[in-house]
Amino acid sequence: MSETFQEQRSYIEMNARQRARQLLDPGTFHELLGPFDRVESVWLPKQDIVPQSDDGCVVAKGTIDGEPAVVIAMEGKFQGGSIGEVVGMKMAMAFHLARKDNEKGIPTRAVLSLESGGVRLQEANIGELVIAEIYSELVALRKHMPVVVVIAGNTGCFGGMSLAAGLSSYVIMTRQARLSMNGPEVIEQEAGLEEIVASDKPFVWSMCGGAQRYETGAADVLVEDDADEITNAVKELFRKGQPKVQRTDQYELYIKRIAAMDTSKQWMPEDIRKVWKEIAQ
Amino acid sequence: MSECKTAKRGRAWFEALTGKDGKMPDGPGSLMVAEAALGNEPAIFVGLAPDPNSRFPRARNAEVGLEEGFYGTRALRQVMAEDADKPVKRPIISVVDSICQAYGRREELVGIHIAAAAIIAAFAEARMAGHPVIALIVGRAVSGSFLTLCAQANHMIAFDDPEVLIHAMYQDAAARITKRTVEELNKLAEEIVPMAYDIRSFNKLGGLYRLMQVANPDAPCPQTLAEVKDALIQAIADARQSSRDDLFDRLETEGAKTYRAQSIKVRDMMIEQWNQA
Amino acid sequence: METMNFEYPASTEVPKRACVGVVASGDLEVLLQPSKDSKSRVTIQTSVLGFKDTWKSVMDWFFGQYTDAADIVIHDAGATPGTVVLRLQQAVEESRS
Incomplete structure (x- = not known):
């Protein structure tokens, strides 16, 4: 038996602050706009909803593998990990400031730990505007330095933040996590049962769970729910540097693949795996 | 405000602005792309229109679907490549009347989040490369349609008209999810401006460059068309003057x-x- | 949503500030930091209406044993009194760690 054996610690069970601390090198966690700054949603109390002091998002500076870094961790349990004004703006500014540092010659890394149901409907249109600002900064930052997304927990990653995952350089997922633009309930509601039966959990996970996303190239690394394994995966990706091609630059490959699919019938997850394997580039 | 989920204006405005149908040789029928004169320079126009014959049954009403995202990205990337070495980049005008993103199993299996991200990255990088990017919102721009087709623009111009709608989610769905009635949502929107559904309330948030009065938003007449072109030309000039990235x-x-x-x-x-x- | 405030005399100092918990169904967030005088103040925002008496008795009990001069903010999403006490104790523990 190895002497270095350590008990596996769950990343999913950690809250956002613990996750940010976990992903940064030990002792380097320095939170920005922390809970004691009390920059909370001004829109939730007007609707009789109790706010959270960090609006469900922890931003912390520190180092990863000894290099300057910022981690943005969402708290999926607060308001379903929804993107409101404050959480969104914290994220946009973290990317913005990391980009500015990169432009100044300080090679700053950014990790985004996502748990998100999408835009916060109580702050709807401000959420939409802020999400656009997040995308703009993410795209500007990834030119200088890979942006790594971690999707681990049961909240999953839906709506606006699924697009942020699409824009990122690398996506790390657990089997428990889901990544999808529209949630299964919304698809069932809008498009009917012939598209998705939202209560069929095994099917939902087979469609957008971490394993399928990894097999079909929407996620780059599949990990166990192990805090150290996830931390190491993040470090490895930064050591690797930029991806050969950004996922959003693979449109020709996607065009080829969807052209080859028969849209006259409904698809199963294995249909995608098969065609993706046949048309690999 | 009408909840009717149709998008009829996109094609009318695209064709009026370009004089072309915008059909790409091997692209989906919903996607319109064309170059046309705007002021004294050529500009690229992109837009979506309903295509009842789309291969993807969930993307027949001017939704942003897989093909719209990936082929739209290809078109934008091609424009950027053609202008890469030119000192003056062509403006890109996104003519927007799109009801939302496509909801379907095929879409999620392929990864519509990647198709949407791809076109967002293309618009954003075009803007950062110096192409003035202007969104002209003539009708619907809900949820994914707003994020993909409008929001990365230097400037957004919207028609001041009850059929113009920018929002995170249609009101019936928002009512279901927040467990409120439509009446309750309307009442809330009076106080909570970001929740309101009318374009004038959206304009209060400061995201729009201009809210434009237009005489006949359904069918562009020569005078309205001239006014819209003037507004676009002004927005392009302002975008070029700005040093913001x-x-x-x-x-x-x-x-x-x-x-x-x-x-x-x-x-x-x-x-x-x-x-x- | 209901907001309430309580105040208690205090004698000792809070070593450092602490933040525990999440505003999620059945849970609460507790922020604890040193107060500027020899009093403790608690501000509670809760999503559940009509339990002011229960909150008061939980706080009376807690401040019967806790003597640090703290400003405490509670954001509650319907936690039971047991969970409230647990989170308060965690906050105190963190403030002394």
């Missing part, structure tokens, strides 16, 4: 000072604390 000028507006005070506070505190850390 981000979207934060939307926080400098009077609307943002009133309704996004918390955004401004977060921005300022983040800058201060980042530099201290």
